[in-house]
Amino acid sequence: MSSCKVFAVAALLFLNAGSAFSTDKTDKLIALTFDDGPRPYVLFGSKGDHPGPALLNVLDENGVKATFFVVGWRLSPKTWGERRYEENVGVTCIDAAEQLVRRGHELEDHTYSHIELRGAERKRGEQWVIGDVNRGAEAIKAVTGTQPHYLRPPDWIISDDARRDLERQGYHLLTISQENPMALRDVNSLDYLCTRKAAECPKPSLLNAVLRQVEQREKRGVYTHILAFHELSTTTAVMPELIATLKARGYRFVTLSQYMQLVGAKP
Ligand SMILES: [Zn+2]
Numbered sequence: 001m002s003s004c005k006v007f008a009v010a011a012l013l014f015l016n017a018g019s020a021f022s023t024d025k026t027d028k029l030i031a032l033t034f035d036d037g038p039r040p041y042v043l044f045g046s047k048g049d050h051p052g053p054a055l056l057n058v059l060d061e062n063g064v065k066a067t068f069f070v071v072g073w074r075l076s077p078k079t080w081g082e083r084r085y086e087e088n089v090g091v092t093c094i095d096a097a098e099q100l101v102r103r104g105h106e107l108e109d110h111t112y113s114h115i116e117l118r119g120a121e122r123k124r125g126e127q128w129v130i131g132d133v134n135r136g137a138e139a140i141k142a143v144t145g146t147q148p149h150y151l152r153p154p155d156w157i158i159s160d161d162a163r164r165d166l167e168r169q170g171y172h173l174l175t176i177s178q179e180n181p182m183a184l185r186d187v188n189s190l191d192y193l194c195t196r197k198a199a200e201c202p203k204p205s206l207l208n209a210v211l212r213q214v215e216q217r218e219k220r221g222v223y224t225h226i227l228a229f230h231e232l233s234t235t236t237a238v239m240p241e242l243i244a245t246l247k248a249r250g251y252r253f254v255t256l257s258q259y260m261q262l263v264g265a266k267p
Helices: 003-027 055-061 095-101 117-124 127-146 160-168 206-219 233-248 256-263
Strands: 027-036 066-069 104-108 186-190 225-232 252-254
Touching: 027 233, 027 256, 055 206, 055 233, 095 104, 095 127, 104 117, 104 127, 117 160, 127 160, 186 206, 206 225, 225 256, 233 252, 252 256
Parallel strands: 027 066, 027 225, 027 252, 066 104, 186 225
Antiparallel strands: none
16 A cells, blocks of 8 residues: 555544544433333332332433423322322422432423313413413422423423413424424333333333334434433333443433433523
């Protein structure tokens, strides 16, 4: 090989290394999000017959700050969750929410009632829907002192009119709509399918199904992902490996507001 060719190859390698470096440092982002809490038995770990790891500890041990789309009614005094399905571990939802904020996580709006909003709008009108979103925001503000900017409607379902009016109020709505750029579209982990029977869980496993979605997005040139999970013990169980795998692939974990700043869609 002539010296000229060697130089050209070296320059090419250098340029490639440079672009790979900048992608790693600035562009490979994960915003980890958890819906439907605060659920103290998930955040602090179950103490019952099936003791499980505490999601808050898992996040702390991995140095990950996440974003929690919480349900407003849970932030009423002395509530620790749904008595039929959830375990009382001696921590109220409000205490759990305060703990989340203290540990550097973000709280965002998942409505007050957690009712499917399009159906609710048909029955009770758009003003009721807007009111339920605002009531959820007020419950968060009472804990954090700041107005939440992001709204994830339950099951991502909301009418176009209500969406427009909430956006006019300043909310940024999370979406799985194909109309939005892929980087701003939630990755639906389908983790709620894993709660009752393993057979209903995405195949071959929740972890691999999420990684496969990430890989499919990478094939389309997208290296930033908002991952939508729920506050569930089964989800907590896969978090250590998911976080480790994505970190090994060069991903950095950020809160949703950091993600939006970096990806360029401020609320
Ligand atoms: Zn939900």
